[in-house]
Each structure stands twice: as structure tokens, then as C-alpha cells.
Amino acid sequence: MELQGYVYANDGMTISIKAMHTQMSMLNVHTDNIASYGVPGYQKKSPVITSFAEILGPNSLDEATSTEIGRLRRSGNPLDIALNTPGYFQKLNAYGGVDLTRDGRFHVDKDGYLKALDGKRILSAAGLPVRFPMIPDDLEKKVKINPNGEVQLYDTRNGNLISVATIGVANEQGAAAGEVDMKQGYVEDSNVMLxxxxxxxxxxxxxxxxxRQMFIVQNDNLSRMIQELGRTQ
Known part of the structure; x- marks a missing residue:
């Protein structure tokens, strides 16, 4: 009977420890959301518990990303673009792969490439880096971005608008998104609700x-049980 009690107490402590680890992991998800509240384009995460949580502990925890549109804020910067529909801008990374982001704060480098704040080139719907044929000296007056993502540049040589490229938007799987609605001069803040x-x-x-209190009680009971076993031997 004493041995059975020992096993029972030990199993109870294990369950309590796993439960605390799981709850800490869930707390970390929410605190990460709070810390990222002011990050443009950030999408909040929600902890999801899968089956057998009492056995797997924190390994049973998964995260779901909210695709709800964040708050749109007017910035006045002509190269700030907010997506008012689901989907992601595509950035070419150093390994030739594609990173997805909803942070549409862009700029034009000295070579005419449209880039994200981290320096990665923005891809067009054709999968090529968006590049201006000439660097505009007045972004507000000479660059127009249509809701469908088409970038137009005012050509001072002939007074016409020329089409530079159409900014590509992909879904979570990396395929081309369907309907697109872009807002020029806006920034999408995070969709976190504090x-x-x-x-x-x-x-x-x-x-x-x-x-934690249950663990303390079980630990005290186990200590007394071990002491009693020691005295009987």
C-alpha cells in the first residue's frame, strides 16, 4: 500500500509539473502578443491545446495565427501600403527564398528597388523584384499605388503615368491571393487587442x-511517506 501511494503521489506531481509548464507556455504566447502590440503588421497568436495535454504537457500546445485585419492608420508616407484584405507581401531573402509579411512600410533604394525596412526586396505579382525605371524625386506627387497593387510612376519626360509593376500578395501557403485591396499612405497596426x-x-x-499549491501538497506528502518507509526498515 505504501508503494502504491508513492507511485500515486509521484504521478500526481508529474501531472502538476506538466500542467504548470503548459500554462507557462500559454502565458508566453499572450505576453508575446502584448509585447508586439505596437509592431505594424503583427498578427496575434492564440494557444491551442491538442489531445492528451495531461500526458504531453507543453508538447500538446500549438499556436493559431489570427488573420483578422489590424487597425489601419494614416501615415502620409506614399510608400507605406496597408493590406485591407487577407494575404501577405512577399520579400526576397538572402537565400533566394520568400518571406511573408503584412508590414508594408517600404522605401526605394539607390538602385530603384522597392524594399522593406529590413532591406529585403519586395516581389511583384510576377515573382520579380519591383524596380522603378527612375528614382522619383517627389514620392507624393510622382508615385501612385492602386488598390490592386499596381505601382505607377509619373514620367516627367512625357507627362504620362507608366506602370512599374504590380505588388504581389500571397496567402499563407505562398500561392497568389485572390481579391486585393491596398491602401497607399497607410500602415496596418497589429491586430492585438490588449x-x-x-x-x-x-x-x-x-x-x-x-x-503550484497542489505540487507543494503532494511533495510534502511524498516526503512524509519516504520518511515513514525509512523508519520501518
């Missing part, structure tokens, strides 16, 4: 404290 994150944290903290 009040929702704080409300989600409160019950997790209570559950973590409850499991």
Missing part, C-alpha cells in the same frame, strides 16, 4: 497557482 490578452492571462495565472 484587453483580450490581459483577460486571457488572468485565469491562466490562477490555474498555474492552483497547480
Amino acid at each position: 484587453q483580450d490578452e490581459y483577460m486571457a492571462i488572468m485565469p491562466l495565472r490562477r490555474e498555474f497557482e492552483a497547480n
Whole structure:
């Protein structure tokens, strides 16, 4: 009977430890959301518990990304572009691959390439880097970006608008997105709602404290059990 009690207490402690690890991992998701509240284009994450959480512990935790459109804020910068539809801008990384982002704060480099803040080139719908044939000296007056992503440049040589390229938008799988609505001169702030994150944290903290107290009780019981076993030998 004493051995069975030892095994029971040990299993209970393991369950409490795994539960605390899981709750800490869930808390980290919410605190990351809070920390990224002011990051343009950031999409909030939600912790998702899969089956057998009591056995797998934190390994049962997955994350779901919210595709809800964030708050659109007027910036006045002609190369700031906000996506008012689901999807992602595409950036060419150093390895020849493509990174996805909803942060549309772009600029033109000295070679005429449209780039993200991190220096990566923005890709067109054709999969090629967007490049201006000439560097505009007045972005506000000479660069127009249509809702469908077409970039137009005012050519001072003939007074016409020329089409530079159409900015590509992809879905989560990297395929071309369907309907697109871009807002020139706007920045998409994160879609994190702080009040929702704080409300989600409160019950997790209570559950973590409850499991911590349960662990302490079980640990005390196990210590006494071991002492009693030692005295009987």
C-alpha cells in the first residue's frame, strides 16, 4: 500500500509539473502578443491545446495565427501600403527564398528597388523584384499605388503615368491571393487587442497557482511517506 501511494503521489506531481509548464507556455504566447502590440503588421497568436495535454504537457500546445485585419492608420508616407484584405507581401531573402509579411512600410533604394525596412526586396505579382525605371524625386506627387497593387510612376519626360509593376500578395501557403485591396499612405497596426490578452492571462495565472499549491501538497506528502518507509526498515 505504501508503494502504491508513492507511485500515486509521484504521478500526481508529474501531472502538476506538466500542467504548470503548459500554462507557462500559454502565458508566453499572450505576453508575446502584448509585447508586439505596437509592431505594424503583427498578427496575434492564440494557444491551442491538442489531445492528451495531461500526458504531453507543453508538447500538446500549438499556436493559431489570427488573420483578422489590424487597425489601419494614416501615415502620409506614399510608400507605406496597408493590406485591407487577407494575404501577405512577399520579400526576397538572402537565400533566394520568400518571406511573408503584412508590414508594408517600404522605401526605394539607390538602385530603384522597392524594399522593406529590413532591406529585403519586395516581389511583384510576377515573382520579380519591383524596380522603378527612375528614382522619383517627389514620392507624393510622382508615385501612385492602386488598390490592386499596381505601382505607377509619373514620367516627367512625357507627362504620362507608366506602370512599374504590380505588388504581389500571397496567402499563407505562398500561392497568389485572390481579391486585393491596398491602401497607399497607410500602415496596418497589429491586430492585438490588449484587453483580450490581459483577460486571457488572468485565469491562466490562477490555474498555474492552483497547480503550484497542489505540487507543494503532494511533495510534502511524498516526503512524509519516504520518511515513514525509512523508519520501518
